Amino acid sequence: MSEKVCEVKNLTYMYPKSDKGVKNVSLYVNKGSIVGLLGESGCGKSTLAKCISSQLKADSGEIICQKIGYVFQDNYASLNPSKKVGWLLKETIRYSNPAEFENSDEIIKSILEDVELDSTVLEHLPNELSGGQRQRIGIAMALLSNPDILIADEPVSALDVTVQKQVIKLIKKLNESKNLAILFISHDIKVVREICNYIYIIKDGEVVEEGDSEDLFTHPSTEYTKNLLDSSYLENINV
Ligand SMILES: Nc1ncnc2c1ncn2[C@@H]1O[C@H](COP(=O)(O)OP(=O)(O)OP(=O)(O)O)[C@@H](O)[C@H]1O
Ligand SMILES: [Mg+2]
The missing domain is CATH 3.40.50.300 (P-loop containing nucleotide triphosphate hydrolases)
Structure with a gap:
């Protein structure tokens, strides 16, 4: 079963x-x-x-x-518009997976591969990304807590x-x-x-x-x- x-x-x-x-x-x-x-x-x-x-x-x-990871429809509303994507991902790890915070650079690298984005997105603000890229970031953020x-x-x-x-x-x-x-x-x-x-x-x-x-x-x-x-x-x- x-x-x-x-x-x-x-x-x-x-x-x-x-x-x-x-x-x-x-x-x-x-x-x-x-x-x-x-x-x-x-x-x-x-x-x-x-x-x-x-x-x-x-x-x-x-x-x-x-464990649940949550992906929003309107991830634009859920992403702080004044912070770069790299910062947002790092803070998500600090919050949802603090034990792994010291490995956050490697975790972010592997999660970006999972959602098929390259590392240049880390330097961008959410509104500088396309809708599809933003939703991939929304999915990446949900994955950072290692959900089931x-x-x-x-x-x-x-x-x-x-x-x-x-x-x-x-x-x-x-x-x-x-x-x-x-x-x-x-x-x-x-x-x-x-x-x-x-x-x-x-x-x-x-x-x-x-x-x-x-x-x-x-x-x-x-x-x-x-x-x-x-x-x-x-x-x-x-x-
Ligand atoms: N805070 C609230 N107070 C009172 N009624 C609400 C509240 N939030 C949603 N509703 C009502 O509850 C019902 C269900 O809303 P819900 O957002 O769950 O629908 P949905 O199926 O997700 O719709 P959609 O496909 O548009 O996202 C709707 O009639 C909505 O107007
Ligand atoms: Mg709805």
């Missing part, structure tokens, strides 16, 4: 004085697998990711997760299609070469289909369907998933 690196049981979180949140969600991610969370905008994907990574405290339920699972919340949504493909290829490579589990969050069915082994469909904060990627895409069992599969419908809701 495969080892679970992350398991969520009956997780509920509701925003205060609101009927929005996530309701009774159960899911798990096996070592080395890429699991997708798919659903339209506002269905609760980021809320769920924030609960799993303890950015929000769940009202009830259980979360059993090994990456939670990637819409990691390619802010990128144009060609760059999306390159970053997806990189995420797949990291999954294979490091046997790194990935919880991949997206509203884009094409992206999820390309990368995920297993998928949970979320609607109004609840899991409405789940299954192996190809099964789910070829035999969707709910109307909601059928609608998500209808690309014209998707285009209409993701303008």
